[in-house]
Amino acid sequence: MSTRYFDSHCHLTAEQFAHDREDVIARARAAGVDRIVTIASDLADARDALALARNHDGVWCTAGIHPHEAAAQKVGDLEEIRSLLSEEPLAVAVGETGLDYYYDHSPRREQIASLEAHVSLALETDKPLVVHCREADDDLGDILRDAGDKVRGVLHCFVGGARLLETGLALGWYVSYSGIASFKNFDGGDLLRTVPLDRLLIETDAPYLAPVPRRGRRNEPSFVPHVCAAVAGILDVDPARLAEVTVGNALRFYGLEEVSA
Numbered sequence: 001m002s003t004r005y006f007d008s009h010c011h012l013t014a015e016q017f018a019h020d021r022e023d024v025i026a027r028a029r030a031a032g033v034d035r036i037v038t039i040a041s042d043l044a045d046a047r048d049a050l051a052l053a054r055n056h057d058g059v060w061c062t063a064g065i066h067p068h069e070a071a072a073q074k075v076g077d078l079e080e081i082r083s084l085l086s087e088e089p090l091a092v093a094v095g096e097t098g099l100d101y102y103y104d105h106s107p108r109r110e111q112i113a114s115l116e117a118h119v120s121l122a123l124e125t126d127k128p129l130v131v132h133c134r135e136a137d138d139d140l141g142d143i144l145r146d147a148g149d150k151v152r153g154v155l156h157c158f159v160g161g162a163r164l165l166e167t168g169l170a171l172g173w174y175v176s177y178s179g180i181a182s183f184k185n186f187d188g189g190d191l192l193r194t195v196p197l198d199r200l201l202i203e204t205d206a207p208y209l210a211p212v213p214r215r216g217r218r219n220e221p222s223f224v225p226h227v228c229a230a231v232a233g234i235l236d237v238d239p240a241r242l243a244e245v246t247v248g249n250a251l252r253f254y255g256l257e258e259v260s261a
Helices: 021-030 043-054 067-072 077-087 108-125 137-150 162-170 221-235 239-253
Strands: 005-010 033-038 059-063 091-100 129-134 153-155 174-177 200-202
Touching: 005 200, 005 221, 005 239, 021 033, 021 221, 033 043, 033 221, 033 239, 043 059, 043 077, 043 091, 059 077, 067 091, 067 108, 077 091, 077 108, 091 108, 091 137, 108 129, 108 137, 129 137, 137 162, 153 162, 162 174, 200 221, 200 239, 221 239
Parallel strands: 005 033, 033 059, 059 091, 091 129, 129 153, 153 174, 174 200
Antiparallel strands: none
């Protein structure tokens, strides 16, 4: 039986895929990537992601507002996102939300307020959070500890420090690694090895962060096997076994245990 993969986080609605989106999905299938969650960055993106999921078996979506877009959200956006999450089975998680103090595209106080609103949405809808964090470990850790273990989530594309990782794991969160794990300058191997296998996810974050040997190109879900191989190498486990484990983890995290391929 050929190896199957789950791209737990990508952005199929991105403009980089506008000219060949159907081919991208077909290539993913051919590479064994038969389950994909496409992540929303704002309300309009959530609508587009839902439409895409409706048209493709094995594709699901999220609904939320990225921290880069926190200052741009309009009155009523979160209410419509709440409706999507409450009414649409294909909308399987809240986000992408979080904090990004590296780019600071939105004022930090607005990022924090948006993240806290998304935490409330996750509690209300009983769906997990997909969280982005860059150079904001302390504030994110404080918010997660305040929310407690009733909120489920994933630290996506994890590049943070030991304290944030410990906080997430203590609260039962999942941790996801992207193609960054394949880069020569990746220095998170020791932390990666502390993540329990049953809490580990892999992702592309496509169209960004293409893994070696595709680095420098547009990323896409068909490159998940390269991410899997890089993470497996760091963990010294069989890549096929890691693919199987991370598929099961993603199904469980997104509440898709009963969905068959």
